[in-house]
Amino acid sequence: MIYLDYAASTPVDPAVIESMAVAMAAPxxxxxxxxxxxxxxxxxxxxxxxxxxxxxxxxTSPDRLIWTSGATESDNxxxxxxxxxxxxxxxxxxxxxxxxxxVTDPFATLAQRGFEVTWLDPDPDGRLGLDKLQSALRDxxxxxxxxxxxxxxxxxxxxxxxxxxxxxxGVLYHVDAAQSCGKLPIDLDALPVDLMSMTAHKFYxxxxxxxxxxxxxxxxxxxxxxxxxxxxRRLRPGTLPTQxxxxxxxxxxxxxxxxxxxxxxxxxxxxxxWAGIQDLPGLIVNGSLEHGxxxxxxxxxxxxxxxxxxxxLEPLCVATGSACNSKSQEPSYVLRALGLSDELAQAAIRFxxxxxxxxxxxxxxxxxxxxxxxxxxQLAPAA
Amino acid sequence: MSADPYSDRVRALFARPEHAGxxxxxxxxxxxxxxxxxxxSARVSxxxxxxxxxxxxxxxxxxxxxxAACAELEGRDAVELLEFAASGLMQSxxxxxxxxxxxxxxxxxxxxxxRVITETQ
Numbered sequence: 001m002i003y004l005d006y007a008a009s010t011p012v013d014p015a016v017i018e019s020m021a022v023a024m025a026a027p028x029x030x031x032x033x034x035x036x037x038x039x040x041x042x043x044x045x046x047x048x049x050x051x052x053x054x055x056x057x058x059x060t061s062p063d064r065l066i067w068t069s070g071a072t073e074s075d076n077x078x079x080x081x082x083x084x085x086x087x088x089x090x091x092x093x094x095x096x097x098x099x100x101x102x103v104t105d106p107f108a109t110l111a112q113r114g115f116e117v118t119w120l121d122p123d124p125d126g127r128l129g130l131d132k133l134q135s136a137l138r139d140x141x142x143x144x145x146x147x148x149x150x151x152x153x154x155x156x157x158x159x160x161x162x163x164x165x166x167x168x169x170g171v172l173y174h175v176d177a178a179q180s181c182g183k184l185p186i187d188l189d190a191l192p193v194d195l196m197s198m199t200a201h202k203f204y205x206x207x208x209x210x211x212x213x214x215x216x217x218x219x220x221x222x223x224x225x226x227x228x229x230x231x232x233r234r235l236r237p238g239t240l241p242t243q244x245x246x247x248x249x250x251x252x253x254x255x256x257x258x259x260x261x262x263x264x265x266x267x268x269x270x271x272x273x274w275a276g277i278q279d280l281p282g283l284i285v286n287g288s289l290e291h292g293x294x295x296x297x298x299x300x301x302x303x304x305x306x307x308x309x310x311x312x313l314e315p316l317c318v319a320t321g322s323a324c325n326s327k328s329q330e331p332s333y334v335l336r337a338l339g340l341s342d343e344l345a346q347a348a349i350r351f352x353x354x355x356x357x358x359x360x361x362x363x364x365x366x367x368x369x370x371x372x373x374x375x376x377x378q379l380a381p382a383a
Numbered sequence: 384m385s386a387d388p389y390s391d392r393v394r395a396l397f398a399r400p401e402h403a404g405x406x407x408x409x410x411x412x413x414x415x416x417x418x419x420x421x422x423x424s425a426r427v428s429x430x431x432x433x434x435x436x437x438x439x440x441x442x443x444x445x446x447x448x449x450x451a452a453c454a455e456l457e458g459r460d461a462v463e464l465l466e467f468a469a470s471g472l473m474q475s476x477x478x479x480x481x482x483x484x485x486x487x488x489x490x491x492x493x494x495x496x497x498r499v500i501t502e503t504q
Contacts, residue, residue: 305441308397308441308443311397312397343418376440379400379440379446380438380439381422381438381439
């Protein structure tokens with residue numbers, strides 16, 4: 001097995017596992033962190049330390065972070081929570097057709113509740129043209145959501161430019177950073193971003209824990225979606241999962257230290273892989289190498305059927321389209337928004353590299369991909 | 384762990400399709416429908432299918448079914464192609480119901496090949 005599906009999920013770093021084990025096993029760590037007795041205060045200290053670690057990673061202060069179960073919950077809380085909190089300021093919302101379902105589905109829910117959603121198409125390279133956003137913003141626009149790194153194509157959006165436009169118009173800006181948190185530099189104190197969703201399992205942390213950043217700025221607030229306690233300023237009540245939060249904190253601390261070398265490693269692997277396959281005729285990079293996060297390369301091969309390609313690539317673990325959508329035979333809506341035909345979208349494979357990926361694995365992947373594409377093209381009748 | 388969508392037989396037929404290709408000078412029929420493309424060719428002697436070959440653009444179940452059908456039909460009377468039914472293949476290959484349409488395209492292609500053969504004999 002060669003795992004090249006790090007955009008779907010990553011292995012938990014051993015140091016993170018160790019930190020979580022300690023958080024669960026050490027005397028007193030089982031205490032409810034909201035309790036005021038000494039044991040509770042100790043658990044709370046662990047959580048405060050983790051908040052500091054995550055805050056350092058993304059350049060903000062710990063009190064701006066709300067713990068959630070992951071990016072999906074963060075996206076829902078940000079979008080549903082901000083839209084309802086700011087409903088009196090307008091009912092127009094803006095997002096892109098290439099967003100993750102965790103963003104598009106809450107917007108669709110709001111549309112059913114009477115909000116108006118403008119869906120922006122990407123430019124051919126997958127990026128959002130700022131002129132398009134400028135044209136879409138209205139006096140009654142209250143929220144824009146555009147992700148940082150696309151989960152299927154790896155396209156990196158200009159979140160600083162988008163955020164500036166939103167600030168100029170008094171519009172809240174939410175960023176789904178599930179694919180970029182811990183992988184690309186993020187400085188929230190400097191960025192014009194109001195809400196940012198993060199998750200641990202995309203950057204070598206545990207599943208089931210994430211965070212939502214809420215900027216300390218007038219008018220930036222979310223209505224809660226859950227009720228039942230006073231934790232986390234009532235924005236996301238519920239007993240905090242100490243060991244999960246400690247795990248995310250440790251994950252963030254490691255990412256802060258390793259980000260530069262991780263990025264260099266990913267760039268080397270992505271470039272090596274592309275160099276090894278690019279001479280195959282009829283290949284299309286979905287998105288852009290120039291504006292792409294180096295951990296993700298999405299490629300379509302003309303004349304090759306996607307499901308057969310996926311099977312022919314075994315033992316490679318890769319994805320066709322979004323892993324969240326992989327049981328569907330429908331072509332990826334993200335790739336179709338980029339202008340791909342159904343056939344090319346269906347033939348797309350997302351290769352995503354990670355910290356543990358070796359050059360030898362990449363070389364094996366090159367050989368398997370070349371062999372599979374060639375064999376399936378030979379097998380297919382002329383179009 | 385979710386179930387493997389492919390049976391061992393589908394995996395084997397997909398990995399080593401011995402009937403992949405075309406038969407020069409043989410009868411042939413092609414269909415492009417429902418997102419799949421199938422091209423079949425057959426060499427017939429004295430009303431019997433001597434050899435069959437296929438080319439296919441489609442999912443692993445379709446490729447496996449085409450391979451299995453070619454193997455099954457060699458040695459049969461060519462007229463049997465006219466009545467070919469894919470239901471047995473679908474059962475033996477555990478084809479999921481959502482792929483039924485694709486296998487029926489194969490059935491159509493085989494029947495079409497049968498018509499080409501009988502019309503030219």
